[in-house]
Amino acid sequence: MPRGTFYGVGVGPGDPELLTLKAVKVLQAAEVVVAPQAGRGKESLAYDIARQHLHGGCRLLKLDFPMTRNKELLEKSWEQASARIERFLQRGETVVFLTLGDPMLYSTYIVLFKRLSARGYAVQTVPGVPSFCAAAAAAGFPLGEGEEKLAIVPWSGCRGKPLAAFLQGFDSAVIMKAAGELSPILKELGEAGFLQNAVLVSKCGHPDERIERELSALSRTRAPYFSLILARGKEVSRA
Amino acid sequence: MPRGTFYGVGVGPGDPELLTLKAVKVLQAAEVVVAPQAGRGKESLAYDIARQHLHGGCRLLKLDFPMTRNKELLEKSWEQASARIERFLQRGETVVFLTLGDPMLYSTYIVLFKRLSARGYAVQTVPGVPSFCAAAAAAGFPLGEGEEKLAIVPWSGCRGKPLAAFLQGFDSAVIMKAAGELSPILKELGEAGFLQNAVLVSKCGHPDERIERELSALSRTRAPYFSLILARGKEVSRA
Numbered sequence: 001m002p003r004g005t006f007y008g009v010g011v012g013p014g015d016p017e018l019l020t021l022k023a024v025k026v027l028q029a030a031e032v033v034v035a036p037q038a039g040r041g042k043e044s045l046a047y048d049i050a051r052q053h054l055h056g057g058c059r060l061l062k063l064d065f066p067m068t069r070n071k072e073l074l075e076k077s078w079e080q081a082s083a084r085i086e087r088f089l090q091r092g093e094t095v096v097f098l099t100l101g102d103p104m105l106y107s108t109y110i111v112l113f114k115r116l117s118a119r120g121y122a123v124q125t126v127p128g129v130p131s132f133c134a135a136a137a138a139a140g141f142p143l144g145e146g147e148e149k150l151a152i153v154p155w156s157g158c159r160g161k162p163l164a165a166f167l168q169g170f171d172s173a174v175i176m177k178a179a180g181e182l183s184p185i186l187k188e189l190g191e192a193g194f195l196q197n198a199v200l201v202s203k204c205g206h207p208d209e210r211i212e213r214e215l216s217a218l219s220r221t222r223a224p225y226f227s228l229i230l231a232r233g234k235e236v237s238r239a
Numbered sequence: 240m241p242r243g244t245f246y247g248v249g250v251g252p253g254d255p256e257l258l259t260l261k262a263v264k265v266l267q268a269a270e271v272v273v274a275p276q277a278g279r280g281k282e283s284l285a286y287d288i289a290r291q292h293l294h295g296g297c298r299l300l301k302l303d304f305p306m307t308r309n310k311e312l313l314e315k316s317w318e319q320a321s322a323r324i325e326r327f328l329q330r331g332e333t334v335v336f337l338t339l340g341d342p343m344l345y346s347t348y349i350v351l352f353k354r355l356s357a358r359g360y361a362v363q364t365v366p367g368v369p370s371f372c373a374a375a376a377a378a379g380f381p382l383g384e385g386e387e388k389l390a391i392v393p394w395s396g397c398r399g400k401p402l403a404a405f406l407q408g409f410d411s412a413v414i415m416k417a418a419g420e421l422s423p424i425l426k427e428l429g430e431a432g433f434l435q436n437a438v439l440v441s442k443c444g445h446p447d448e449r450i451e452r453e454l455s456a457l458s459r460t461r462a463p464y465f466s467l468i469l470a471r472g473k474e475v476s477r478a
Binding site for chain 1: 247249251254255256257258259260261263264341342343344345349350352353356362364365366367368369372373375376377379380381382383384385386387388389390391392393395396400404405408409
């Protein structure tokens with residue numbers, strides 16, 4: 001029985017022009033596109049970017065992925081999503097999972113990629129421009145030069161250990177998912193020596209993009225959902 | 240006097256289909272493209288990717304950037320490059336600097352970006368797909384999931400301190416510029432606990448792309464110029 005291919009396509013960070021030619025080609029041939037719903041409008045953005053490249057007969061499959069730390073709930077939602085996608089693949093259809101940024105960086109795609117490859121389906125990943133590269137371009141903030149070391153750190157992954165412990169020896173850092181209350185992040189960036197040269201980029205590539213360069217003035221502020229911080233420490237490479 | 244804009248355009252890691260729509264648009268309007276020459280065919284690859292999108296009247300400016308640690312030589316080559324680009328900008332022409340991967344990640348573009356912005360020229364950066372995202376897609380190797388922390392480390396930046404010192408607390412790593420003799424890299428990856436789950440990707444997206452999954456078998460091998468290693472350590476996030 002012929003089986004369809006499962007694609008994970010990075011649609012870039014938000015600006016529809018940051019789609020790659022390859023992503024456009026895969027979208028144009030898609031029979032089913034999967035738009036993950038993690039709440040807060042995330043899903044509609046990836047679909048909005050993709051929509052203009054889909055043909056009229058392409059179906060949209062919306063899948064719910066709850067924002068929870070409950071392992072059982074997560075496992076259940078992943079299994080349901082896999083099962084729904086497999087039904088299309090078993091009919092030989094091409095299914096495209098849309099992901100903002102790059103599929104191999106912090107995307108729900110990774111879970112489905114692992115499951116469906118393990119079950120013998122053909123899986124192809126089309127890389128995309130990550131949010132932090134677009135933010136660096138928009139803010140004019142070099143991420144790494146020459147021999148510099150760059151740490152990519154989701155803020156939620158830093159519980160229990162100060163940021164300074166992770167950033168020691170690194171020249172620059174991307175703090176992903178810097179949404180919500182900024183004061184604890186700014187405090188730890190300051191202690192790590194990464195606050196003097198830092199920039200907050202929110203909703204990069206969207207019409208309401210915001211770039212803030214005076215981070216110390218933001219300590220009583222909450223950052224919106226799509227926010228990240230780019231930061232550089234004191235010169236360590238030459239030390 | 241009207242002045243031209245200086246663009247830094249990421250053409251992606253090697254596969255011409257990984258150009259973004261925005262990069263194509265900027266290339267189509269370019270009056271001058273700059274292809275940096277760092278030796279070993281690096282320059283021709285970025286230009287080869289861009290070439291088909293340039294109009295007939297677009298001029299090519301080849302600039303030499305010596306592969307040296309000599310600060311004076313580097314400074315001289317950077318100043319000469321800036322001066323040559325400025326001549327075009329002062330005539331109001333659009334100059335596009337081509338860069339493999341993303342312009343804000345380990346590109347010579349960063350030096351020119353800093354100089355020309357400081358001198359008051361309009362500078363625009365178009366982000367691209369970094370080599371490590373394309374390598375992760377090709378190898379089916381997730382770079383970061385959930386709260387995982389990712390270290391981007393050029394091998395040449397790790398002198399004097401073992402890799403293990405940088406990777407402690409990180410879940411995954413990209414070792415950039417892993418060209419040449421592999422045994423010292425593999426030894427240090429092993430000591431950091433990152434060798435069991437690692438993959439070497441050379442010339443990603445090129446016709447002679449190579450993906451090696453048995454790294455311990457490669458200790459007597461030399462990796463070609465465009466090589467990087469993706470590696471995961473033991474589970475640290477949940478510890």
